[in-house]
Amino acid sequence: GIQVEQSPPDLILQEGANSTLRCNFSDSVNNLQWFHQNPWGQLINLFYIPSGTKQNGRLSATTVATERYSLLYISSSQTTDSGVYFCAVDDTGGFKTIFGAGTRLFVKA
Amino acid sequence: DAGVTQSPTHLIKTRGQQVTLRCSPKSGHDTVSWYQQALGQGPQFIFQYYEEEERQRGNFPDRFSGHQFPNYSSELNVNALLLGDSALYLCASSRGGQPDISFAEAFFGQGTRLTVV
Numbered sequence: 001g002i003q004v005e006q007s008p009p010d011l012i013l014q015e016g017a018n019s020t021l022r023c024n025f026s027d028s029v030n031n032l033q034w035f036h037q038n039p040w041g042q043l044i045n046l047f048y049i050p051s052g053t054k055q056n057g058r059l060s061a062t063t064v065a066t067e068r069y070s071l072l073y074i075s076s077s078q079t080t081d082s083g084v085y086f087c088a089v090d091d092t093g094g095f096k097t098i099f100g101a102g103t104r105l106f107v108k109a
Numbered sequence: 110d111a112g113v114t115q116s117p118t119h120l121i122k123t124r125g126q127q128v129t130l131r132c133s134p135k136s137g138h139d140t141v142s143w144y145q146q147a148l149g150q151g152p153q154f155i156f157q158y159y160e161e162e163e164r165q166r167g168n169f170p171d172r173f174s175g176h177q178f179p180n181y182s183s184e185l186n187v188n189a190l191l192l193g194d195s196a197l198y199l200c201a202s203s204r205g206g207q208p209d210i211s212f213a214e215a216f217f218g219q220g221t222r223l224t225v226v
Contacts, residue, residue, distance in 0.1 A: 030213075031213055031214070033214065033215065035217070040219070041146075041197050041199075041219065041220045041222070042217070042219050042220070043152075043199065043201075043217040045214070045216060045217075048214040086151055086152075088152075088215075090213065095142075095157045095159070095164055095165040096154050096157070096165050096167060097142065097144075097154055097201075097215065098154065099144075099151035099152045099153075100151055101150065101151050102151050
């Protein structure tokens with residue numbers, strides 16, 4: 001089945017710093033989403049981005065489907081950005097959504 | 110517009126017991142998927158329901174079963190609970206359709222935290 005790898009696994013930033021999170025996937029995908037999981041376990045939708053580039057405030061994402069990767073950019077990080085960021089893809093021909101292992105981000109004040 | 114709602118939020122069960130978790134999808138959504146998230150890991154796909162039928166299943170034993178009702182809400186049942194079933198159970202809803210149509214953005218509920226003792 002399709003493999004999803006996220007890097008880095010852990011990231012510590014000083015407030016105000018910028019960061020790039022990466023998601024690689026091993027095969028063609030139908031959909032790709034980025035989520036932020038808060039300390040209470042809620043998965044919050046950040047981007048639905050099977051291809052192309054989107055921006056939402058301090059966050060932006062780019063998916064290059066032909067090269068099988070997606071990037072999540074966080075600019076001017078804030079302590080509230082702390083949590084786990086997941087990339088999730090739907091494999092073609094099926095209805096199964098596969099999550100990466102996540103990037104654990106801690107932003108220091 | 111209420112998002113995806115799950116109940117209960119927390120649950121403690123004893124080994125060998127059975128548990129039922131419930132999920133109401135986001136308005137306008139007809140597809141429900143269930144995930145298990147162990148501590149420190151990413152969510153693992155259990156199964157997906159569409160048109161009241163299970164249409165795909167992940168690598169979970171038959172102890173895990175589900176149901177979807179005509180109003181699109183869903184239940185996850187786990188029989189003969191094991192200590193290893195302790196996890197956060199997440200429900201996601203989306204719009205159905207063919208897998209090659211890219212509109213199936215999924216929205217998640219807050220989860221049910223199950224502890225098996």
